[in-house]
Amino acid sequence: MAHKKPGGAQWWIVAAFIGPAMLAILIVNVYPILYNFYMSLTNRNGPRRFPEGMYEVVGFDNYIRLLTQSEFYAVFGKTVLYAVICVFFFFVVGLSLALVLNHPAIKGKYFWRTLLILPWAVPTWITAMIWRFLFHGQFGPINQILRSLGLPAPNWLSDSFWAFVAITIVNIWMTFPFFMLILLGGLQAIPTDIYEAAEMDGASFWQGLFAITLPLLRPVALPAIILSLITTFQMFNTVWLMTRGGPRTLPGQPGATELLLIWAYNQGFAGQGQRFALVSAFAIVVFFFLLGLTLLYNRVTNVTKGAYE
Amino acid sequence: MIGSSRQTSRVTLVLLYAILIVAILFAAFPIYFVAQASLRPGQSLYSTQLQLLPNDATLANYRYVTTQLPLLRWIGNSLFVAGMTTIVTLVITLSAGYAFSRFKFRGRTQMLGGMLALQAFPGLLSLFAFYLILLNLNLLNNLWGLVLIYASGATVFNIFNLKGYFDTLPADLEEAALIDGATPFQAFFLIMLPLARPAIAVTALFGFLAGFNDYIMAQTMLFDEQLYxxxxxxxxxxxxxxxxxxxxxxxxxxxxxxxxxxxxxLQRNLVSGLASGAVKG
Structure with missing residues (x-):
C-alpha cells in the first residue's frame, strides 16, 4: 500500500503536480461527455438537421428510440458474444503458452517468448491489412492452403458466419501475447514446492491445474480478463479496417461484423445516416454499461490487492 | 508436473514443443507472409497457388513506395505525432501519478474515483466533440491537434498505472531527502523518477503506440495529403x-x-512495469 507520510502537501504543490493532467482530462474526457449528453437530448438526426441552429432540445426521445429498437439489442448482443468468445480464447491460449514457457524442461525460453509476442508489437492497422490479405477468398494463403488440402475454402470476409470467425481469429492473434505475458508473470510467482508436494500426493496435471494453478492465478487473471472484456467490447480499429462492419446481407440490417462501436460510427459519422443525436444517446447508454464493468474491475482489484505483496 | 524440476517424460516434452511450434506458426506466419509478399513483383501475388518463397524476388515495391509515394514523409509525420505524444504523456502523467500516490489532499479519493468513471466513456464516440475542440483551437489539419487528443486520451490509464507503480516503491528514501531539506520537486525528480524506470518505459511505449496506431482520428482531422x-x-x-x-x-x-x-x-519492462501497476490499480 501507499506510504503517505510526506502527505498533507500544500495546495500549490499538489496543483503543480496534477494541474496539467487535470486540464487534459477536462478537455478530452469531461467536455466530450457533457457535449454528448447535451446532443443526446436534441433532435440532431439526419443531414437536414445537422448544421448548427437547425436542431433543438427535445428531451429523451433518442433514448426511447434507441432502447425500443431491436437493432440496438441485436448489435449489443453480438458484441457481448464477441467479447466473451474472444476473452475465453485469449485466456486459454495465453495460459497454455504461459504453462509451456514456464515448464523447466523447455530450452531457449527467451527466444520463444520473443517470437510469440511479435503479433502484439505489430500496429493494429497493419494487423488489419495483413489479415485482410490472408483471408482473401481467391488469392489469400489461408484458402490456398485449405484448397491444397482438399478442404472447403470459404469466402471469409464476404460470408456472414466466416467473417465473424475471421475477426475473432485476428483478435486472438493480436491479444494472446498480452495474456501470455501477464499469466507467465503470475506463474513465476507461484512457489514450485507447492507442486512438488501435490505431486508426492499423486495429483495429476489437471488436478494441479484446477486445484493450485488457477486459484493462485486469480489475482492476476481476473483484472486482465475484465480489462480485456472492456477493450474488446469497444473493438473498432482493426475490424473497421477489415470489414467496415460487413458483409451486409439484408438492407437496413446491421452487418455481420458490425460491432457496437462500428455500428455507432456508421450511424452517426459515416455519411449515410448522420443520426448524431441518436448516437449521442447511445454513447451515454454504453458509458453506463462500461461504468458498471469498470466498477466491477475496481472491486476485483481491491479484493485481490495484497495477494502478491 | 507443471512446475517441478523432476525428470520430464518424453511424451510430455514432445507435447510441449508441439504446442510451442503450432503457436509460433500461428504468431509468425502472417508476418513471414507479408515479408515475402513485399518482395514479389506486381501481379504475382494474384495467384490461386500457394507460394511461400518468392522465386522472382525484387525490391521494386520498396523502391516504388519510398520514391514514388510520400511514404517516408507519412512515416515522418507518424513518428513526429507519436514522439510528441510520448513526451506530453510523460510530462503530464508522471507527476500526477506520483502526486496521487504520495500526497494527501482534499478530494484525492473522489478525483481517483471520478477519473476511473470518466475512463469508461468510449473515446471513439468523442470524435465529433474532438473535432469541435480542434476547430476552436485552430488545430484542425494540424499534427499538434492529434498530439493533444492522443496524449490526453490515455491520461487516466497512465495515471493509474503510474500511481500503482509508485505505491510499490518504499517512501523511506524521499522521506530522508525531505528531512534533509529537499523540496518535493527535488524528491520527485532526483529520487523517485530514476526508481520508476520500468513504469516510465511502459508509459512511454503506450504513449507512442497511441500516436502510432490510431487511424480513425487522424483520418477525420487531417485533410492535407502532406500531413497524413x-x-x-x-x-x-x-x-x-x-x-x-x-x-x-x-x-x-x-x-x-x-x-x-x-x-x-522494452519487453522486459512490459512485464514488471505493467503488471505491478495494472494489477494493483
Missing part, C-alpha cells in the same frame, strides 16, 4: 475494389520495423 500519418496515407492508396498488396506489404514492413524493435527492446 502513415495509416491514413497508406489506406488512401486503395481505390474502390483494387488494393495494391505489394505496396501495402512493403509499406507495412517499413513502418512496423522500428515499432517492433522498440517493443522487443
Amino acid at each position: 500519418t502513415a495509416p491514413v496515407g497508406i489506406f488512401s492508396l486503395q481505390d474502390g475494389y483494387r488494393t495494391p498488396w505489394g505496396w501495402f506489404a512493403a509499406s507495412a514492413l517499413i513502418v512496423s520495423l522500428p515499432v517492433t524493435l522498440l517493443f522487443l527492446y
Whole structure:
C-alpha cells in the first residue's frame, strides 16, 4: 500500500503536480461527455438537421428510440458474444503458452517468448491489412492452403458466419501475447514446492491445474480478463479496417461484423445516416454499461490487492 | 508436473514443443507472409497457388513506395505525432501519478474515483466533440491537434498505472531527502523518477503506440495529403475494389520495423512495469 507520510502537501504543490493532467482530462474526457449528453437530448438526426441552429432540445426521445429498437439489442448482443468468445480464447491460449514457457524442461525460453509476442508489437492497422490479405477468398494463403488440402475454402470476409470467425481469429492473434505475458508473470510467482508436494500426493496435471494453478492465478487473471472484456467490447480499429462492419446481407440490417462501436460510427459519422443525436444517446447508454464493468474491475482489484505483496 | 524440476517424460516434452511450434506458426506466419509478399513483383501475388518463397524476388515495391509515394514523409509525420505524444504523456502523467500516490489532499479519493468513471466513456464516440475542440483551437489539419487528443486520451490509464507503480516503491528514501531539506520537486525528480524506470518505459511505449496506431482520428482531422500519418496515407492508396498488396506489404514492413524493435527492446519492462501497476490499480 501507499506510504503517505510526506502527505498533507500544500495546495500549490499538489496543483503543480496534477494541474496539467487535470486540464487534459477536462478537455478530452469531461467536455466530450457533457457535449454528448447535451446532443443526446436534441433532435440532431439526419443531414437536414445537422448544421448548427437547425436542431433543438427535445428531451429523451433518442433514448426511447434507441432502447425500443431491436437493432440496438441485436448489435449489443453480438458484441457481448464477441467479447466473451474472444476473452475465453485469449485466456486459454495465453495460459497454455504461459504453462509451456514456464515448464523447466523447455530450452531457449527467451527466444520463444520473443517470437510469440511479435503479433502484439505489430500496429493494429497493419494487423488489419495483413489479415485482410490472408483471408482473401481467391488469392489469400489461408484458402490456398485449405484448397491444397482438399478442404472447403470459404469466402471469409464476404460470408456472414466466416467473417465473424475471421475477426475473432485476428483478435486472438493480436491479444494472446498480452495474456501470455501477464499469466507467465503470475506463474513465476507461484512457489514450485507447492507442486512438488501435490505431486508426492499423486495429483495429476489437471488436478494441479484446477486445484493450485488457477486459484493462485486469480489475482492476476481476473483484472486482465475484465480489462480485456472492456477493450474488446469497444473493438473498432482493426475490424473497421477489415470489414467496415460487413458483409451486409439484408438492407437496413446491421452487418455481420458490425460491432457496437462500428455500428455507432456508421450511424452517426459515416455519411449515410448522420443520426448524431441518436448516437449521442447511445454513447451515454454504453458509458453506463462500461461504468458498471469498470466498477466491477475496481472491486476485483481491491479484493485481490495484497495477494502478491 | 507443471512446475517441478523432476525428470520430464518424453511424451510430455514432445507435447510441449508441439504446442510451442503450432503457436509460433500461428504468431509468425502472417508476418513471414507479408515479408515475402513485399518482395514479389506486381501481379504475382494474384495467384490461386500457394507460394511461400518468392522465386522472382525484387525490391521494386520498396523502391516504388519510398520514391514514388510520400511514404517516408507519412512515416515522418507518424513518428513526429507519436514522439510528441510520448513526451506530453510523460510530462503530464508522471507527476500526477506520483502526486496521487504520495500526497494527501482534499478530494484525492473522489478525483481517483471520478477519473476511473470518466475512463469508461468510449473515446471513439468523442470524435465529433474532438473535432469541435480542434476547430476552436485552430488545430484542425494540424499534427499538434492529434498530439493533444492522443496524449490526453490515455491520461487516466497512465495515471493509474503510474500511481500503482509508485505505491510499490518504499517512501523511506524521499522521506530522508525531505528531512534533509529537499523540496518535493527535488524528491520527485532526483529520487523517485530514476526508481520508476520500468513504469516510465511502459508509459512511454503506450504513449507512442497511441500516436502510432490510431487511424480513425487522424483520418477525420487531417485533410492535407502532406500531413497524413502513415495509416491514413497508406489506406488512401486503395481505390474502390483494387488494393495494391505489394505496396501495402512493403509499406507495412517499413513502418512496423522500428515499432517492433522498440517493443522487443522494452519487453522486459512490459512485464514488471505493467503488471505491478495494472494489477494493483
